[in-house]
Structure formats: C-alpha cells, structure tokens
Amino acid sequence: xxxxxxxxxxxxxxxxxxxxxxxxxxxxxxxxxxxxxxxxxxxxxxxxxxxxxxxxxxxxxxxxxxxxxxxxxxxxxxxxxxxxxxxxxxxxxxxxxxxxxxxxxxxxxxxxxxxxxxxxxxxxxxxxxxxxxxxxxxxxxxxxxxxxxxxxxxxxxxxxxxxxxxxxxxxxxxxxxxxxxxxxxxxxxxxxxxxxxxxxxxxxxxxxxxxxxxxxxxxxxxxxxxxxxxxxxxxxxxxxxxxxxxxxxxxxxxxxxxxxxxxxxxxxxxxxxxxxxxxxxxxxxxxxxxxxxxxxxxxxxxxxxxxxxxxxxxxxxxxxxxxxxxxxxxxxxxxxxxx
Amino acid sequence: xxxxxxxxxxxxxxxxxxxxxxxxxxxxxxxxxxxxxxxxxxxxxxxxxxxxxxxxxxxxxxxxxxxxxxxxxxxxxxxxxxxxxxxxxxxxxxxxxxxxxxxxxxxxxxxxxxxxxxxxxxxxxxxxxxxxxxxxxxxxxxxxxxxxxxxxxxxxxxxxxxxxxxxxxxxxxxxxxxxxxxxxxxxxxxxxxxxxxxxxxxxxxxxxxxxxxxxxxxxxxxxxxxxxxxxxxxxxxxxxxxxxxxxxxxxxxxxxxxxxxxxxxxxxxxxxxxxxxxxxxxxxxxxxxxxxxxxxxxxxxxxxxxxxxxxxxxxxxxxxxxxxxxxx
Numbered sequence: 112x113x114x115x116x117x118x119x120x121x122x123x124x125x126x127x128x129x130x131x132x133x134x135x136x137x138x139x140x141x142x143x144x145x146x147x148x149x150x151x152x153x154x155x156x157x158x159x160x161x162x163x164x165x166x167x168x169x170x171x172x173x174x175x176x177x178x179x180x181x182x183x184x185x186x187x188x189x190x191x192x193x194x195x196x197x198x199x200x201x202x203x204x205x206x207x208x209x210x211x212x213x214x215x216x217x218x219x220x221x222x223x224x225x226x227x228x229x230x231x232x233x234x235x236x237x238x239x240x241x242x243x244x245x246x247x248x249x250x251x252x253x254x255x256x257x258x259x260x261x262x263x264x265x266x267x268x269x270x271x272x273x274x275x276x277x278x279x280x281x282x283x284x285x286x287x288x289x290x291x292x293x294x295x296x297x298x299x300x301x302x303x304x305x306x307x308x309x310x311x312x313x314x315x316x317x318x319x320x321x322x323x324x325x326x327x328x329x330x331x332x333x334x335x336x337x338x339x340x341x342x343x344x345x346x347x348x349x350x351x352x353x354x355x356x357x358x359x360x361x362x363x364x365x366x367x368x369x370x371x372x373x374x375x376x377x378x379x380x381x382x383x384x385x386x387x388x389x390x391x392x393x394x395x396x397x398x399x400x401x402x403x404x405x406x407x408x409x410x411x412x413x414x415x416x417x418x419x420x421x422x423x424x425x426x427x428x429x430x431x432x433x434x435x436x437x438x439x440x441x442x443x444x445x446x447x448x449x450x
Numbered sequence: 451x452x453x454x455x456x457x458x459x460x461x462x463x464x465x466x467x468x469x470x471x472x473x474x475x476x477x478x479x480x481x482x483x484x485x486x487x488x489x490x491x492x493x494x495x496x497x498x499x500x501x502x503x504x505x506x507x508x509x510x511x512x513x514x515x516x517x518x519x520x521x522x523x524x525x526x527x528x529x530x531x532x533x534x535x536x537x538x539x540x541x542x543x544x545x546x547x548x549x550x551x552x553x554x555x556x557x558x559x560x561x562x563x564x565x566x567x568x569x570x571x572x573x574x575x576x577x578x579x580x581x582x583x584x585x586x587x588x589x590x591x592x593x594x595x596x597x598x599x600x601x602x603x604x605x606x607x608x609x610x611x612x613x614x615x616x617x618x619x620x621x622x623x624x625x626x627x628x629x630x631x632x633x634x635x636x637x638x639x640x641x642x643x644x645x646x647x648x649x650x651x652x653x654x655x656x657x658x659x660x661x662x663x664x665x666x667x668x669x670x671x672x673x674x675x676x677x678x679x680x681x682x683x684x685x686x687x688x689x690x691x692x693x694x695x696x697x698x699x700x701x702x703x704x705x706x707x708x709x710x711x712x713x714x715x716x717x718x719x720x721x722x723x724x725x726x727x728x729x730x731x732x733x734x735x736x737x738x739x740x741x742x743x744x745x746x747x748x749x750x751x752x753x754x755x756x757x758x759x760x761x762x763x764x765x766x767x768x769x770x771x772x773x774x775x776x777x778x
Contacts (some may be wrong), residue, residue, distance in 0.1 A: 174737040266627040271712040271729075273529070273737035299737065302528035307624040310723045311712035313733055320598050325628035 136410040141169040142176020142189030143275055145315075145333055146212055146394045149429045150189065153422045157414060164410040173275045174299065180206070180397055186407060188397040191275025192299060193376045205400040207449055208375045209442050210393035211418055213366050213432040215334040216279050217344035217357040217390070219322050222246060222261065229254045229354045230345045232389075236288035238265055238329060239280075240295075241304035246327060254348075261327070264308055268321045268330030271311035273299040279392040280331045286380035287389075331390075334358055335430025349389040350381050361388030367435040369393075375445055391432070398449055408450050415446045503754065510751050513744030521748055527714050527730075534745040536752065538714045542724035543756065546631055546710065547699035549720075550638035554699075555692050557639070558646030562688075563676060565647075566654040579651070586644035594708030597637040601709075602628055605636070609721050626721035629711035634724075637705050642695035649694060653687020654680060686768060693764035700757055703728040727753040 147170035154166040168189070171179070176188035181201045189211075199206055218235060220228060230238075231254045237243040243250065247260045270277050278299045284291040295301040303309055312321040315336045322330040323342055334357045337344050346354040355361040365387035371377050379391050396415075402408040419439050426433040434442070473481075513521070517534060524535030561582065565575045609626035616622045626632070657680055665675040681688070711723020712733065727749055738746055 172737040174739060178739075264625065264627070268628075271707065272733040296530060298530045300529050300734075302526065302530070305713065305715045307713075307715075307717070307719070307722045308627050309713055310627055310629045312629065313707050313712075317708055320595070321628050324598055324602055328628065 135163040135165070136406050138164065138166045138186045138407070138410055138414060139169075139184075140166065140176070140187040140189060140396070141171045141179045141185050142397075143173045143191045143394060144170035145191050145214065145275055146189060146431070148335070149212055149422075149426065149431050152425060152429065153418055154414075156421070157417045161410075161413060161417070164413060166414060172273070174273060177397065180399075186402075187399075187411065189395065190397060191392065191394045192278040193378065193395055194397055202399065207398045207400050207445060208395045209398065209415065209446055210371070210375055210377075210434065210438065211396045211422075211442075212426055213362065213391060213393045213434060214430075215357045215362045215388050215391050215432065216276055216283075216331050217334050217337045218329055218347065219319065219332050219337050219342040219344045220329040221322050221324075221326055221342070222263070223326065225255075225258050225260065226343055227356070228258065228343065228345045230347055232287050232348045235345070235347065236284045236291050239267060239284060239303075240288075240290060241267070241306050241309065242290075244308065263327035266325050266328040267303075267309045268318050268325070268328050269303055269309065269311050270300075270318060270331075271313045275299065275394070276315065276331065276333060277301065280390060282378050282380045282392075283390045333430075334362075338430050347389050349385075349387050350383060351385045351387075353385055355386055355388045357388055359388075361386055362391045362432040363435060364388070365391040366393070366432060366438060369438065371438060371441045373445070375442065400449060402450070405450075411449060412446065415449075416443075419443060419446075503751075506747050506750050506754070510744055510747035513746075513748035517745065517748070521745065522752065525714060525716065529739075529742060532741060535714075536727065536730070536749050538716050539725045539727045539730045539749070540752065540756070541716045542631070542710060543700060543726040543728070543753070545724065546635045546638060546706065546726060547696055549631070549635035550642055550699045551692060551696045553635065554639035554642040554646055554695055558643050558691070558695065559650050559688055561643070561647045562650035562654055562691075563681075566651050567672075567676060567680070579648075582647050583644050585640065586648075590641075590702065590704035591708075593637050593641055594705040597633050597705060597709040598629070601633045601636055602626075605633060613721060620718040621720050623719040624717065624722045627711075627723065629709050629723055630721050631710065631717075631724045632720040634706050634709040634711075634726075635720075637709055638699050638702055641702060641705065642698050645698055646691045646695040649691035650684070650688045653684040653691065656687065657683045686772070689764070689768050689771075693761060696760055696764075697757055700753070700760065701728055703732045707732050727756075 147168070150168050154168055158165045173190040173192050176185070177190055177194055177198055179185040180188035181198065194206065194208060218230065222228065231250065234243060234248075234250050234254065237250075244265055246263045246265055252258075252260055278297065281291075281295065281297045281301050284295075285297045295303060303311075310321065312318045312330075315332050318330045318332050319336050319340045319342060322328045322332075323340065329345075332342075334344075338358060344357055346356045348354050349361075364384045365379055365382035368382055368384040368387060369377055369379055375395070377393065379393070381389060382391055396418075398411060398415075402411065419434070419442060423433040423439070513534075521534055521536060522540070523537055524533070525537050526533045526535050528534075564570070565579055565582075569575075570578065606626055609632065612622045613625045661679060661683060662675060665679040670678065706726050707729035710726055710729055712725050712729060713723035714725055715722065717724065731746055731750055731753070734742060734746055
C-alpha cells in the first residue's frame with residue numbers, strides 16, 4: 112500500500128508543478144479502510160484540479176483514525192462508526208462529522224444451486240446468534256419455497272478483528288432482535304457465540320475467501336467486495352416486510368429516507384421505506400471545527416466541496432452509494448461551519 | 451611504511467620483514483577494536499531482549515494489575531465488557547505448534563536423512579536442498595491463501611469421512627467448517643519444514659564419515675547404520691532443529707490468523723476452529739483502544755514466556771540426555 116500512496120503523492124505533486132507559484136497545502140488524513148478505494152480515487156483526481164492542495168490518506172482503521180484526530184497528528188479522520196460523545200469531548204475546539212459516501216453490508220452465502228436466497232428478519236439474527244444451525248431449517252424453507260435447501264450446517268464467518276463493518280451489522284441486528292440486544296449487542300467487536308460453526312477471518316477479503324471456500328457458509332461483507340468476488344448474497348427483509356437485494360436502488364432509498372440531525376451522526380440501524388435495503392450505512396469524514404491555519408481551512412473546504420460534487424459521480428461504479436441530493440444539501444450546510 | 455611503494459626486490463624484503471615484525475600500533479588497535487566490537491555485539495543482543503521485555507512489561511503492567519492470573523485461566527474475550535481471557539489462545543498456540551512439530555519434524559528429519567545419506571547423486575541432492583530452502587522464502591500471507599484455497603478443500607473429504615465414521619473419538623469430534631486447527635497445523639508444518647530440514651542436515655553432515663564407515667565395517671545394513679549410529683550421533687543437532695522449529699511455530703502469525711478460525715474455544719477436535727496468541731495479537735493490535743493495549747501487551751508477555759520456557763525445557767532435556775548417554 113505504501114508504494115501506492117507514494118504513487119498518489121507523486122502523481123499529485125507532479126500535476127501541481129505548474130501551480131508551484133501558488134501556496135501548497137498538504138492535508139493528511141487517516142482512518143477507515145472500507146471507503147479507502149473511493150477516497151484514494153477522489154484524492155488523486157482532486158489533487159489534479161486543486162491548485163496545490165494535495166491529500167494523503169492512510170487506511171489504518173476507524174478507531175486509529177479517530178485516535179489520530181484526538182492526538183492532532185492528522186488534519187482529518189474517517190470513520191465507519193462515527194464518533195462517540197466521549198471521543199468528541201476530547202477535541203477542545205469541537206469536531207464536525209460529515210457523511211461522505213455510503214455503503215451496504217451484505218450477507219454473502221455459499222450454497223451451490225441456491226440463488227436469490229431470502230432471509231426473513233427473524234431468521235438472520237437467529238443465525239448470527241447460533242440458534243438456527245441448519246440450512247434446511249423450516250423458517251428458512253418457509254421463506255424460500257422454491258429453493259432446494261441442503262441439509263448442511265450453517266457456518267458463520269465473522270470478522271476476526273475490530274471492524275466498522277461489524278459495527279454496522281451489529282447495529283442493525285440490535286435494532287431488529289431483542290435477543291441480540293440482550294446478548295452480543297453493538298460494537299466494532301462483540302462477544303460472538305462460541306461454537307465450532309463460528310469462524311473468524313481477517314478483513315473483508317478474508318471473510319469473502321472463507322465464504323467462497325466453505326459450503327454452507329454465511330458471512331457479512333461490504334457490498335463492493337461481494338460484487339468483485341461474485342459471491343451470492345441474500346435478499347433481506349426490511350422494516351416494511353419487503354425482500355430487497357443489495358446493489359440496486361434499495362441502498363439509495365434507505366439513504367433518502369434518512370433525516371440527518373445537526374451533528375450528522377445518524378446510524379441507519381433499520382431504515383424506513385418500502386424498498387430500502389436494511390443494512391445500509393453512511394461513512395464519515397471527521398474534521399476540526401476550527402483550523403489555526405486559514406489556508407488549511409480553505410483547502411479542507413475545497414476538498415469537501417469536490418467530494419460532494421464531482422466525487423459522488425463515481426460512487427456507483429466503485430460499489431458505493433451516492434449521497435442523495437437532500438443529504439448533500441444538509442452536509443454542505445454543516446460544512447459551512449468549518450473555519 | 452614507505453617500502454611498500456618502492457620497487458620489487460625491496461618489496462620482497464619488506465614482506466619477509468613483516469612476518470617477524472612486532473605488532474604495530476595498528477595491529478593493537480585493530481585487535482582491541484575487534485574484541486570490543488564483538489563484546490558490544492553480544493551485549494547488544496542482551497540489551498535488546500531486556501529492552502523488549504521492559505517495554506512490553508511496562509505497557510502490560512496495567513493489564514496485569516487489573517486482570518491478574520484470571521487473564522490466563524479464563525476463556526472469554528469481550529472488549530465491550532472489559533473481560534479478557536487467553537486460555538483458549540494459549541491452548542491453540544501449543545496444540546497447533548505441537549501438531550505442526552510432529553508432522554514437520556517427521557518429514558523434516560526424514561528429508562534431511564534422505565538428502566545427506568547418499569540416496570541421491572550429489573547434484574540432485576543440491577537441487578532438492580535448494581527447493582526445500584526456497585519454502586522459507588515464501589511470505590506468510592501466501593501460505594495463508596494457499597491454505598484457504600488448496601489445503602482446506604483437499605482435506606475436506608477425508609475430514610468429513612473421519613468425522614462421520616470415527617466421530618466418537620474426541621480428535622474427530624466436530625466437522626470441518628473451513629478454517630480450523632488441522633489446516634492451520636498442516637500449513638504450519640510446511641512452514642517449519644525448511645528450518646527443521648536445514649538444521650538437521652547440518653547435524654547429520656557433521657557426523658564424521660569414519661563413523662559411518664566403521665558402522666558398515668561392522669556389518670550393519672544401511673538402515674541399521676542410519677537408525678542406530680548416525681541418528682544417535684547427530685541427536686543433539688536434530689533436537690536443536692526441532693526446538694527451533696517449535697519456536698518458529700509458536701510465533702507464526704499471518705498464515706495462522708487466516709487459517710485457524712480465531713474462535714475462543716478449547717476443543718480437542720482437529721477440525722474445530724481455535725485461536726493462537728500470535729494471531730490474537732496481530733488481529734487486535736491495529737484497532738486496539740486504550741483499554742485493549744495493556745491486555746494485548748500482557749498476552750505478548752505470556753507468548754514470550756512460553757517461548758522462553760520451551761527453549762529452556764529444550765536445553766534441559768538435551769543436557770539430561772547427554773548425561774545419560776555419557777553414563778552408558
């Protein structure tokens with residue numbers, strides 16, 4: 112990854128040479144790895160058009176990014192799980208969270224011959240709780256009358272390390288299942304049931320590979336990974352009772368139905384809307400409310416503006432969700448408070 | 451010394467002179483310097499180890515104070531509740547390393563015998579040796595991926611059969627669900643193979659040729675010579691190879707993190723997912739909060755202690771068996 116970052120840096124530096132007369136500003140950010148592909152594409156393109164502003168982003172993980180922001184070693188951070196009140200208190204001048212893009216978490220499965228598997232709202236939490244252990248369970252069969260469900264044990268593949276993806280999934284499960292709320296709860300890493308049929312793999316790629324290699328496996332990954340690796344993912348029943356597939360309009364519907372509070376922290380734990388995809392999430396960039404250097408503040412605003420306008424155009428292609436118009440307007444309003 | 455730059459006859463004279471000349475100041479300085487340098491090198495190793503233990507110990511101290519021995523004997527790892535226990539990880543570390551040592555040890559030592567005892571023409575043996583040593587150059591991540599995509603599907607039919615027919619035996623007590631102890635141990639065995647094979651080869655090659663000739667001279671067959679004479683003579687070196695291999699297995703990280711299944715449970719079953727200390731550390735460090743860092747450091751300290759104990763036990767066994775041999 113280092114040479115890759117260096118490449119971005121070099122490319123943006125070279126493209127800035129004609130503008131050398133103007134002031135150069137270099138912004139440093141760190142944090143979530145889930146939006147890293149789209150962020151690096153944005154920053155590379157932004158560096159070419161920005162008259163001397165370059166952005167370096169390091170995908171260290173949401174927690175590490177927030178820590179860097181609190182320690183003031185970066186200019187901005189990125190996080191999949193937002194920021195807690197305690198963390199926000201640790202930054203004296205205050206912080207501004209801004210949703211920049213959004214994504215879906217899918218339940219990828221490996222059942223030869225079974226496509227478009229439907230999972231009801233009471234079934235998938237039970238799977239992750241280890242209560243439903245066979246694929247031919249009557250509850251799964253009832254939702255999939257035409258599918259030939261095998262008599263296979265369900266192997267749950269989870270993330271081995273602390274992860275924003277786990278946060279998004281558990282946040283949703285927490286909203287739909289009381290039993291989940293009383294048990295593992297919400298977090299970047301939770302106490303999963305102990306069983307021979309629960310295995311953990313590192314990173315999105317690790318979970319994807321393990322699901323692909325294991326018959327009867329189900330795991331949660333970002334939609335972009337499922338799309339890339341071509342693994343089947345389940346249609347999930349949303350709040351309105353509809354079964355929705357990831358990757359269609361469902362994600363955008365869920366975002367459009369969202370009403371953002373002033374601090375922009377909104378977790379779509381169980382989105383409204385008839386055709387919303389249930390496990391949808393914003394991912395945030397976190398900025399200081401006040402920058403000591405006015406040039407830096409200007410650069411930050413320029414970057415935000417680029418991401419909200421030009422940046423959104425490539426979202427769908429990269430497997431992310433473009434922010435709906437109303438959300439972009441809200442975010443712009445909030446961004447105006449940074450100086 | 452101006453003579454050196456002069457013509458040839460004089461040159462010879464100076465060369466003859468220098469043989470019997472007293473050591474020059476430069477010789478003194480070089481000699482002293484070298485002695486200091488080696489002493490410093492030796493000291494540096496000790497200081498480095500001490501510094502590492504000091505640093506890890508210092509950071510682990512809050513964790514040790516908070517969790518005490520519970521940390522080593524409990525089995526839950528729950529970041530949210532602040533309950534941390536590494537018994538399953540200790541169990542998994544020892545179990546997987548031991549399995550790997552048994553498999554890798556048998557293959558490594560037999561490979562060393564095969565390559566040193568004239569079974570192959572020398573050139574072919576050299577090629578084989580290079581190939582085995584190449585195994586050491588493969589990155590851990592590649593082993594992990596190879597494990598997921600090749601080893602797991604390969605052993606699955608056998609694992610399923612064993613579980614279905616011999617499921618009452620605890621070793622086959624659960625069905626293989628992809629990652630688990632056996633695939634991890636198999637990959638680990640291949641990873642320690644180059645170490646075990648290379649060091650054992652050196653040990654076997656150090657046995658004087660005369661010993662072998664003497665054994666043949668007494669009318670032994672090839673196998674008797676190898677098993678009764680050569681292996682006992684190279685015993686120390688081979689044992690050292692196994693200890694080194696075990697140490698390598700204990701500390702292996704990335705391949706195991708991908709293959710072991712990272713499940714906090716203690717099970718005898720070869721097909722059940724497990725956890726290891728090194729995998730636990732590698733996976734949790736990048737996003738560890740202030741609450742987790744001390745306990746992870748504590749876990750690192752435990753891993754360090756296990757490695758140390760294994761090495762001490764290794765040398766103790768070795769010196770004991772040497773004494774036994776001497777008495778006979």
